[in-house]
Amino acid sequence: MHKDFWKEQASKWKLCFLAPMDWYWDSAYRQTMRRIAPHVFLVSEFYSSDWLVHSKFLADAVLPHEIIEDPLVIQIFGKAPEMFAKAAEIISKEKYNIAWIDVNMWCPAKKVVRSGHGSSLMINECTAFEIIKSLDEATHLPITVKTRLSFDGWQDLIKFWQWLQNAWARLLTIHWRTAKQAYTWVANHEPIYELQKNVEVPVIMNGDIMNFKMWMEKVKNLAGFMIGRWSFGNPWCFLSDMHNPNNIDNPEEREKYSHLNPNNFVDWIYYPTLKEMLDIMDFHAKALVDTKWEKKWSLEIRKHLVQYLKHFPWVKVYRKRLVTTESYENSKNIILEIRETFKDFLERRPGLWEITKEDLSIE
Ligand SMILES: Cc1cc2nc3c(=O)[nH]c(=O)nc-3n(C[C@H](O)[C@H](O)[C@H](O)COP(=O)(O)O)c2cc1C
Numbered sequence: 001m002h003k004d005f006w007k008e009q010a011s012k013w014k015l016c017f018l019a020p021m022d023w024y025w026d027s028a029y030r031q032t033m034r035r036i037a038p039h040v041f042l043v044s045e046f047y048s049s050d051w052l053v054h055s056k057f058l059a060d061a062v063l064p065h066e067i068i069e070d071p072l073v074i075q076i077f078g079k080a081p082e083m084f085a086k087a088a089e090i091i092s093k094e095k096y097n098i099a100w101i102d103v104n105m106w107c108p109a110k111k112v113v114r115s116g117h118g119s120s121l122m123i124n125e126c127t128a129f130e131i132i133k134s135l136d137e138a139t140h141l142p143i144t145v146k147t148r149l150s151f152d153g154w155q156d157l158i159k160f161w162q163w164l165q166n167a168w169a170r171l172l173t174i175h176w177r178t179a180k181q182a183y184t185w186v187a188n189h190e191p192i193y194e195l196q197k198n199v200e201v202p203v204i205m206n207g208d209i210m211n212f213k214m215w216m217e218k219v220k221n222l223a224g225f226m227i228g229r230w231s232f233g234n235p236w237c238f239l240s241d242m243h244n245p246n247n248i249d250n251p252e253e254r255e256k257y258s259h260l261n262p263n264n265f266v267d268w269i270y271y272p273t274l275k276e277m278l279d280i281m282d283f284h285a286k287a288l289v290d291t292k293w294e295k296k297w298s299l300e301i302r303k304h305l306v307q308y309l310k311h312f313p314w315v316k317v318y319r320k321r322l323v324t325t326e327s328y329e330n331s332k333n334i335i336l337e338i339r340e341t342f343k344d345f346l347e348r349r350p351g352l353w354e355i356t357k358e359d360l361s362i363e
Helices: 005-012 027-036 050-052 058-062 079-091 109-113 118-123 125-138 157-166 190-200 212-218 250-255 275-292 293-307 315-322 330-340
Strands: 014-017 043-048 072-077 100-105 143-148 169-175 204-208 224-225
Touching: 005 169, 027 043, 027 190, 027 275, 043 050, 043 058, 043 100, 043 212, 043 250, 043 315, 050 058, 050 072, 079 100, 079 109, 079 125, 079 190, 100 118, 100 125, 100 169, 109 118, 118 125, 125 157, 157 190, 169 190, 190 204, 212 224, 250 330, 275 293, 275 330, 293 315, 293 330, 315 330
Parallel strands: 014 043, 014 224, 043 072, 072 100, 100 143, 143 169, 169 204, 204 224
Antiparallel strands: none
């Protein structure tokens, strides 16, 4: 990907990103998101630049991926510019086909901040500058940064971001909370709109955005948005009326969204049917078993499957079984059982309460 890729993209349309999420985010999760929303850009969970350099196994374990995940970004963290540069050389190897590198200046965890990584770089501007500059020199890939509104509310943000832009950061994703606010506080997006007026690079907003519709109301002068937690069990959150096959003129583009049912778009939001939910659960479980070994798979799939059914009135009955599943066969059978038990309801949309407990004659 050439270095001005983001500027070019942002001049054509608004950009959608899946947020990096350690513990959730792996090849199977990414494939699932892309299968439903092919326009979503994927940012990986964070990896230590030091580990990438020192470990014999990490790069080969986390960088290879499926074609459907392209263009894929790898997020790295650390504090030493020279380690970032060495990690960038590894990530940029042709065999891994990584599209760009994102730097984590976001993480507020005490352990991370105390050791000078993550969001603490916001108060170590010179190191932040050196990191971006040495990355830009070490690789042909574009460098982007994920950061926060500020560390504790006192930094001169515009200066900081102009500083990163001068070091050749090509896109900035800003989470609207400060590092000190962790997951609390009331949203204030104004400083982010103000920032975009003062930098040339595209600015992406992150934090508590539930779906494309909500984001449309907030996008204003920004280049795009990034969704994290609301994508759990809901890859449909990235869709809007503009992805409705009936609204797409270009045949090639329309084909990419042919898996969607035009009738399921209601007031700009996509509400999948029970059948679509069960199909994507099957796909996600299979993708995970194909990319991980069975024991690891069974521990990881548990947290995902139950999320897809959160609006299904019978979820409680299946939750216990889904979160204790021990094998791929077992999960497949549970999904099959739901399919058969509720075969008369497969075309209904749980998110719109088209299936109620009364319908199903549940106590
Ligand atoms: C389980 C979990 C893991 C996360 N891991 C990362 C990470 O590795 N790198 C990062 O930059 N942000 C990480 N984040 C933060 C998210 O990318 C995102 O900024 C945050 O969840 C706020 O966005 P949201 O309100 O859309 O969820 C993580 C968040 C969660 C919930």
